[in-house]
Amino acid sequence: DAGITQSPRHKVTETGTPVTLRCHQTENHRYMYWYRQDPGHGLRLIHYSYGVKDTDKGEVSDGYSVSRSKTEDFLLTLESATSSQTSVYFCAISEGQGITYNSPLHFGNGTRLTVT
Amino acid sequence: GQNIDQPTEMTATEGAIVQINCTYQTSGFNGLFWYQQHAGEAPTFLSYNVLDGLEEKGRFSSFLSRSKGYSYLLLKELQMKDSASYLCAVTDSNYQLIWGAGTKLIIKP
Numbered sequence: 001d002a003g004i005t006q007s008p009r010h011k012v013t014e015t016g017t018p019v020t021l022r023c024h025q026t027e028n029h030r031y032m033y034w035y036r037q038d039p040g041h042g043l044r045l046i047h048y049s050y051g052v053k054d055t056d057k058g059e060v061s062d063g064y065s066v067s068r069s070k071t072e073d074f075l076l077t078l079e080s081a082t083s084s085q086t087s088v089y090f091c092a093i094s095e096g097q098g099i100t101y102n103s104p105l106h107f108g109n110g111t112r113l114t115v116t
Numbered sequence: 117g118q119n120i121d122q123p124t125e126m127t128a129t130e131g132a133i134v135q136i137n138c139t140y141q142t143s144g145f146n147g148l149f150w151y152q153q154h155a156g157e158a159p160t161f162l163s164y165n166v167l168d169g170l171e172e173k174g175r176f177s178s179f180l181s182r183s184k185g186y187s188y189l190l191l192k193e194l195q196m197k198d199s200a201s202y203l204c205a206v207t208d209s210n211y212q213l214i215w216g217a218g219t220k221l222i223i224k225p
Binding site: 040041043104107108110 | 213217
């Protein structure tokens with residue numbers, strides 16, 4: 001158990017409202033990731049972090065921002081939610097220096113977000 | 117562009133063997149992962165290949181051919197609990213993961 005908790009697990013929100021999803025880990029791993037998963041698509045990277053205040057964009061970062069003020073918490077914010085952001089969001093960690101053979105991704109249980 | 121292809125869905129019988137294929141075209145290659153994802157749950161790590169050949173882990177084996185851009189996941193002695201989606205992912209030259217859309221495996225009694 002990699003000790004990853006996502007909150008909330010489910011959320012329904014209206015178009016145009018800001019939404020923040022939280023990922024909390026208990027083991028002080030350096031690398032944390034936010035993915036979204038949609039039917040017919042592979043997991044797509046939104047943003048990732050390689051340390052406190054160190055973040056970078058993934059392939060689908062438009063409309064999303066992240067913050068990491070503490071090692072254990074990685075927040076994903078939808079600045080103004082749109083229906084296209086309805087998705088399942090997964091947080092993940094890797095235990096080493098990024099993703100390698102002995103440091104695969106471990107995922108949280110996901111947040112199901114619906115934007116109406 | 118970068119692309120990973122897997123069959124969308126497969127059906128197999130309990131106790132049988134099934135092979136799930138994955139082909140990839142990526143900018144560079146630094147390893148291939150297989151993950152299992154039960155419906156409504158998080159993906160969990162199954163196996164990793166970086167060199168050509170077969171890696172065996174109990175009932176599950178994974179094969180890689182880098183020259184062909186091809187991998188497969190072999191599941192033996194299928195059990196009902198193996199009903200899940202199986203995700204193939206490749207790390208590219210920047211060590212970023214590129215994911216396939218997954219193969220939904222349905223096991224019938």
